[in-house]
Amino acid sequence: MATHVITGAGSGIGAAVARRLHARGDDVVLHARDAGRAKQLAAAFPGARTLVGDLAEPSRLSWAFSHQSLPDRVDSLLHIAGVIDLGAVGDLTPKAWRHQLDVNLVAPAELTRLFLPQLRAARGHVLFVNSGAGLRAAADWSAYAASKHGLKALADSLRHEEHGNGVRVTSVYPGRTATPMQARTHQQEGKEYDPTAWIDPESVATTILTALDLPRDAEMNDVTIRPGR
Structure with missing residues (x-):
């Protein structure tokens, strides 16, 4: 039975992936930002383990995990959590920049560092x-796109560094997906939100599971998904 550590399992793409892995009997370790959220996830996924640590404070993750029981084996580490705060470069504050960079980039780097021994084994x-913002940036998307461009660089470097250890690395680039985060993005843009116009989170989950389930003779490095409507 494979063990998967998942961030962002509370909603959207992360929830869809967690449900699929949990339903097929895999062991899921669900990251939560606090104890209250961990309790909610444990109730939603009976038998799942939880791991508490605030991604907005990546420098404290090691300390937080030192007080908890970490899985001895990790077959996959799935970085799905993310935040977005749109705004023009002339308006975004250092706080907005730091929050998105910490959650979207620095925390995934730190989580990867902490779990690399288990992943290598x-x-x-x-x-x-x-x-998609990790490949191109539009007006008002500078901070979010910068965090996601950085995430691409992190994945590319990690892939080269860990290839000899047998660790596979995949980046998935979904277009707009019908999630609560997308609803908030539309609100920030001042646009009406119609979830039927965008990718179903289950479609992204299918792509993720396909990457995870590939035989060892193959590896999906970069996968772009776009709305089909």
């Missing part, structure tokens, strides 16, 4: 849910 898989 299992010849596991690190998967980053990136964004």
Whole structure:
């Protein structure tokens, strides 16, 4: 039975992935930002383990995890959590920049560092849910896009560094997906939100599971997903 550590399992793409892995009997370790959220996740996924640590404070993750029981084996580390705060470069404050960079980039780097021994031992898989904004940046998307461009660089470097250890690394770049985060993005843009116009989170989850389930003779490095409507 494979063990998967998942961030962002509370909603959207992360919840869809966690449900699929949990339903097929895999062991899921669900990251939560606090004890209250961990309790909610434990109730939603009976038998799942939880791991508490605030991604907005990546420098404290090691300390937080030192007080908890970490899985001895990690077959995949799935970085799915993310935050977005749109705004023009002339308006974004250092706080807005730091928050998005910490949650979207520095925390995934730190989580990867902390779990690399288990991933190496299992010849596991690190998967980053990136964004179309990780490949191109539009007006008002500078901070979010910068964090996601950085996430691409992190994944690319990690792939080269860990290839000899048998650790596979995948970046998934979904277009706009019908999630609560997308609803908030539309609100920030001042646009009406119609979830039927965008990718179903289950479609992204299918792509992620396909990458995880590939035989050892193959590896998906970069996968772009776009709305089909």
